Amino acid sequence: MANIIDGNKIAQDIRNEVRQRALELKEQQEIIPGLAVVLVGEDPASQVYVGRKAKACAEVGFISREYKLPAATDEEKLLKIIHKLNKDKSIHGILVQLPLPKHISTENVIAAIDPNKDVDGFHPYNVGGLVTGTPQFVPCTPRGIMEMLARTGIELAGKEAVVVGRSNIVGKPIALLLLAQNATVTMCHSKTKDLPTVTGRADVLIAAIGKPHMIKANMVKEGAVVIDVGVNRLENGKLAGDVAFDEVAAKASYITPVPGGVGPMTIAMLMQNTLDAALASE
Numbered sequence: 001m002a003n004i005i006d007g008n009k010i011a012q013d014i015r016n017e018v019r020q021r022a023l024e025l026k027e028q029q030e031i032i033p034g035l036a037v038v039l040v041g042e043d044p045a046s047q048v049y050v051g052r053k054a055k056a057c058a059e060v061g062f063i064s065r066e067y068k069l070p071a072a073t074d075e076e077k078l079l080k081i082i083h084k085l086n087k088d089k090s091i092h093g094i095l096v097q098l099p100l101p102k103h104i105s106t107e108n109v110i111a112a113i114d115p116n117k118d119v120d121g122f123h124p125y126n127v128g129g130l131v132t133g134t135p136q137f138v139p140c141t142p143r144g145i146m147e148m149l150a151r152t153g154i155e156l157a158g159k160e161a162v163v164v165g166r167s168n169i170v171g172k173p174i175a176l177l178l179l180a181q182n183a184t185v186t187m188c189h190s191k192t193k194d195l196p197t198v199t200g201r202a203d204v205l206i207a208a209i210g211k212p213h214m215i216k217a218n219m220v221k222e223g224a225v226v227i228d229v230g231v232n233r234l235e236n237g238k239l240a241g242d243v244a245f246d247e248v249a250a251k252a253s254y255i256t257p258v259p260g261g262v263g264p265m266t267i268a269m270l271m272q273n274t275l276d277a278a279l280a281s282e
């Protein structure tokens with residue numbers, strides 16, 4: 001039976017470290033890290049995420065500012081708010097909650113954020129830094145996965161790492177981060193042929209697909225480390241990952257649960273990125 005990697009515990013450790021460092025920053029340099037979260041529209045899931053971010057800010061002693069704009073807000077108005085936040089010295093991190101309504105260009109909005117305040121790590125400048133191996137801000141979920149692996153003592157150099165999913169927010173950045181740690185990385189997607197053979201080679205398998213229980217035991221090598229990024233709402237209302245947990249846990253050496261795995265790491269790393277932005281602002 002695999003060891004379960006406890007994301008709640010690791011995320012709490014990180015939030016404690018961030019809180020401590022933020023306290024020192026306040027005492028020594030009178031800087032309080034500030035995060036602005038911009039939400040356009042009334043998407044219920046987005047509202048929950050924004051609420052969690054504000055709560056996490058309060059816990060670690062950050063200032064958090066929320067901008068809740070109606071769904072009909074035009075791009076120009078949103079860009080104006082971002083330009084204002086770019087100049088605001090009390091704000092170190094700017095996050096625009098995605099997805100945005102269809103009439104607003106996500107690319108334009110992300111590109112308008114000052115890269116030094118881009119705590120989501122989605123600005124092309126920061127994406128470029130990730131590709132060249134000199135990242136300033138790394139997207140929170142992939143950074144959280146790397147932190148989980150590091151804190152669990154999992155060596156990556158020379159290992160076969162397989163990432164299923166190639167999105168800009170999870171699949172691509174995690175593949176680049178694994179590569180930077182000298183893993184031999186394979187990326188899979190919906191057009192990959194014979195997925196079980198490819199995933200079956202993985203010493204470290206990352207599932208970021210968005211399909212409940214898709215990764216079965218016959219797709220996993222004995223002793224693999226399995227990281228489940230998926231968050232899927234089942235018909236019965238329960239949350240499920242992309243990995244068939246029970247059968248895969250019987251074969252893996254380490255596995256992350258859903259919930260309580262990668263999920264809590266994402267917000268913890270947002271706090272870390274905001275702290276890093278505040279530290280770099282001086």
Ligand code: NDP
Nearest residue numbers: 141165166167170189190208209210229230231262263266
């Ligand atoms: P996307 O929908 O953007 O990407 C899904 C990827 O999975 C695509 O690259 C797609 O391939 C691939 N895929 C779909 N079906 C298959 C298949 N049958 N075989 C192989 N590959 C397949 O999703 P995200 O990356 O945004 O999110 C993935 C999951 O992670 C979701 O469940 C999401 O909720 C969760 N998530 C969790 C977070 C957390 O904090 N825990 C944060 C972000 C996401 P193709 O490109 O060919 O279409």
